[in-house]
Amino acid sequence: MxxxxxxxxxxxxxxxxxxxxxxxxxxxxxxxxxxxxxxxxxxxxxxxxxxxxxxxxxxxxxxxxxxxxxxxxxxxxxxxxxxxxxxxxxxxxxxxxxxxxxxxxxxDPPNTPIAQICATLRITMADYPAALLTTVLQARLAETAPGIDLVIQPWQGGRLARAALIDGTTDMALSVFPGDDPDICRTEILHEHYVIALRTGHPAINGFDIARWLEWPHIVVSGKGEARSPLDLQFAERGLSRRVGMVVPAFGMVPELLRQSDRIAMLPSRVAEAAPGLVMLPPPIPVAGFTLHLAWHRRRAGDRALRHVAALLAAQSIDAAAC
Incomplete structure (x- = not known):
């Protein structure tokens, strides 16, 4: 050729x-x-x-x-x-x-009923949105598009999620995608804020402030095993530092670790709210929340299976916001 x-x-x-x-x-x-x-x-x-x-x-x-x-x-x-x-x-x-x-x-012309389309879609997401969204998504796909199969892939940060969309190793990604990107189409799924989570009866609860926050070892969630996060930069700007006692790859691991120890974690509010036996406190310093987007590469804009799944996930975000 x-x-x-x-x-x-x-x-x-x-x-x-x-x-x-x-x-x-x-x-x-x-x-x-x-x-x-x-x-x-x-x-x-x-x-x-x-x-x-x-x-x-x-x-x-x-x-x-x-x-x-x-x-x-x-x-x-x-x-x-x-x-x-x-x-x-x-x-x-x-x-x-x-x-x-x-x-x-x-x-796959547009006149093919969505219920007859057979496709496999790979979605990159962390365990937190996966636990929040996939159960309902599975049920709605069974009703509307039973031929669409899903492969949930682990999330390892926004940069790698974008790279996977660009090189095609994933079809969609739930992640933070700040700013406009000409290669990426995205829709907002939810906005989240952080809370401090610790076990019921933890000695740091009474008079909780930044000093008591830093008195105890922290649990950090990182898909790449990184102990430092943007929060550490905020501490450094104040001349402070923390001890990271444990790094885990999934939010779902944290509640039980907190219930069984005096460690402290900063978690998305929905993760903490769903975990019994934990006390939630507002961070003693301003901590920015984040917007979670569902994104796909622009070359997939005409993919009807992908757009159907995206619509179902977007509908769930509206339902979640209403709760």
Missing amino acids: ARSWRKAKNHSNRFTIWSIITVMNLRSIDLNLLVILEALLDEAHVGRAADRVGLSQPAASAALQRCRHLFDDPLLVRGRGAMHLTPKAQSLRDPLKSALAAIGQLV
Whole structure:
């Protein structure tokens, strides 16, 4: 394909010739091969790519060899302990995803009833919004679109959530997405504020202030295992610091840890409200809340399955706000 294009560039009517060459080449391409290639480039691992598209590992290896011949490039090369994408493979990822998204819209015309659409959507979210939203979402999908399956992927911060939307390793993400982004479509799901949570009878409750807050070890939630957060910058500006006694990857782990110890945590209000046996106090210094967005890449704007799930989640945010 690359060699044919170089010849066509030298012709005065390059667009017409390129169109003809494209049609000729497409006749020899199994579009399923491009679906497998997308998985191979996303996973950078033949076995995981095979599992994702429902193939055996030998079949996925054979598909990789066909793709290497098609694009005249090794695409995946072995490195230290893993396979890595070549520069050519990296350059293929975005146009490949855009092309497959366009094909998906072509074969899933708007007159197909949403109840008959079969699709799998990967949603990146932390355990907190997952616990809040997925039970109702599952029930509403069973009623309206039983052919849509969900894969909930772990959240590891807003930057990585955006990167996963850009490179296509996730379809939607519930995360904080500050500011406008030309590549990302988003809708607000909920606004949250923080509270201080500690066990009933904790010795810090009476006369709680910033000194008593810092007297006890804190629990921090971080999907990446980071002990420091923007809160530590606020403490540093006041010449203060705290002891982080434990870092955990999920909000759902915190309530029981608090009930069984004298540790203290700052939690989203909905997490603390849902946990019995905890006392909630306002932070003794101003702490900004956050807006949680549901976001997807603009190339998926016409994906009816995705938009249906987004609408169901947005409806839940309205219901939650009314409670």
